[in-house]
Amino acid sequence: MQRNITAEILSIGDELLYGQIQDTNSHWISQQLDGIGVKVIRRTTVGDERKSILAAFAASASVADIILMTGGLGPTRDDLTKPLLAEYFQSDLVLVPEALEAIQGFFNKRGRELTSTNRQQAYLPEKCTYVHNPVGTAPGMWFEKDGKVWMSMPGVPHEMRYLMENFVIPKIKDIFPLPIIYHKMIKTVGIGESWLSDMISDWESSLPSHIKLAYLPSLGEVRLRLTATGNDQGTLANDVEKQVEKLLPLISKYVYGYNQDTLATVIGQLLNQRKKKLALAESCSGGYIAHLITGVAGSSDYFNGAIVPYHNTFKENVLGVRQHTLINHGAVSEETVIEMATKVREKFQADFGLSSSGIAGPGGGTADKPVGLVWIACSSTDGCFTRKLQLTEDRMVNIQLTATAALNLLRQTILKETE
């Protein structure tokens, strides 16, 4: 088989080394390269320091075909990537009119003045190919030398992603002979990694050698990724789909989607197909479920609205939960989430009403209602379904797990799979 095309990911910035920013870029870039069959062989992070950056350039060139850099492109003094690339490629910094135009446009659009510092960003190494960055002011820079390619991108995640998706990935696919890879992601929710692996272990051991399985757990979800490597896309797709057919019966009730699907996008599709509307009453999840739903483009087609009655008074006044219920059962109770779901469904004239109430923590726990206790409910024409959750001590983790469990309860209710 042909040799691997290799890549090094280079992250530049003191803020990374000092632990002030978590480097999510390298992780994301790794996933993208893996997805197109490029083998990431190393990731290196260095600070804003001439010697280390130049050493990293040389080290990368010695091991990888593709060198992808992020960071150090800001207009300020501590940003060294651009001048050092110019030095490394023995190239002068010259004004690139297109770049200046783009930066000017970026500022005009926002009705802001272009400063001399911003103008500097239009000066690029003569030997690089200018790559337009419409979502920021730092241009991308593409270099080719000795059969290796280099790309320098801003460290701002959405700018880096734009350049990767619209320029780098297509360009790499175009230049390098990459093996044919077929990925299929099976998305599961509501079951832990070890239980899942026990349920599918026979199937897993029967996988052909050209298909690999990876478990990718995240909060409340486990993604199963099948990766087939070979020479023909059609054959690989076929091989993988055959395996998925065998897998599904084993775990069908936990599978909510594939590949780019998220619980929020899948729910959007289910509601649109049925022309149904959704409303939310969020207490402990505090608006996070609404954020996940409205993060999906077009969600206004099926999402009517939400109420976050954070203080109990307003569970009563604004949402209409009966005082009697709150007093006799408390805000964190099955009775309360049922009324929350039902009332919000009425108020927003929706087909489904989803609610949450719990103790997110770290404070507020009691002996009978400890931190991490959460009730969720989904009200529909088929009735109201509830779940009791006992989560963690961590507030943010509890908010996320509540949202995942609630969205899954909604999904099951729409599909009438609540048992």
Next chain:
Amino acid sequence: MQRNITAEILSIGDELLYGQIQDTNSHWISQQLDGIGVKVIRRTTVGDERKSILAAFAASASVADIILMTGGLGPTRDDLTKPLLAEYFQSDLVLVPEALEAIQGFFNKRGRELTSTNRQQAYLPEKCTYVHNPVGTAPGMWFEKDGKVWMSMPGVPHEMRYLMENFVIPKIKDIFPLPIIYHKMIKTVGIGESWLSDMISDWESSLPSHIKLAYLPSLGEVRLRLTATGNDQGTLANDVEKQVEKLLPLISKYVYGYNQDTLATVIGQLLNQRKKKLALAESCSGGYIAHLITGVAGSSDYFNGAIVPYHNTFKENVLGVRQHTLINHGAVSEETVIEMATKVREKFQADFGLSSSGIAGPGGGTADKPVGLVWIACSSTDGCFTRKLQLTEDRMVNIQLTATAALNLLRQTILKETE
């Protein structure tokens, strides 16, 4: 001045390079080392491959005094760190009775049988110091050679943290003469990095050589980090605070907090101090502002609740915006956000009502109301203040920028700094 004590952080594992697991360990270790004045000069991630790992060992030894490794210590065949450390330090693997005892204890405690694979974990390079790991089965390994120290730790975050806190950090402080480091982060909002740098360039050039400045931009915010290095904590704190005093007058209206502060925590403090309550009416931000507010522990003390009237019908029915306003001015208008903010403030009996309405995109834009157009308003006893924003084409970015701008408008309203 004494030279820096330097460290390299080495993460080992294919799952990192393939983007299957986000490497949070390096980030956490960076923070710990930074906190004790060790200069992290590089972070490297390599896969489970003999050649790359040995090369990484040699490269680390050539640049750092301290080499901290995580990963590759599992009992399975693809875990190479231990055998390769033995090879690198020309040392045989020998059974360490204490290690075996610890592993046995770990399994007994869980009523599980010790497998031969697990027994292997008790074999360690003869030249290393065995480091007890009570929270897992992979022991830590400490090496000292040519004035450099090496520590190998499991990749499981809580195991790594235990070993760092209970062994590595104290040991490093004990062995190396560490400088004193003092950090101060100044958090700004509502101004871009380049404008900021223009406003403070004179101050920046006048900084003493032992104080360094870094710009850390993120969506809608820029953090300024001052780092002072020396021998006395008190003196450094003093030096830095003096500089901050000089800096503040130049950018006071943009500074919202320091160090760990976020807009949401600062707003929480401002509201608590004044015993004031907050309510939200979110359209285009879709619950994200509520999520940021409720992400703060104790937010129930000052956050009464939110309404997300996503569909226009409910801006009227649930929130009480006048039909007349929606028809004559549209949902995305100054008039509408003013009514949203005022109505939600009334409904939730709050002192401040904050609202947003805009076109998040990618669809829904028109000639006079393009994607990225957002109106925000903050209603208070002093009146209602509004801002018009023209943001980006990216839905998620628009949601985040809207939240940041709205929280800042709220902060200014509370402080009566709205001009």
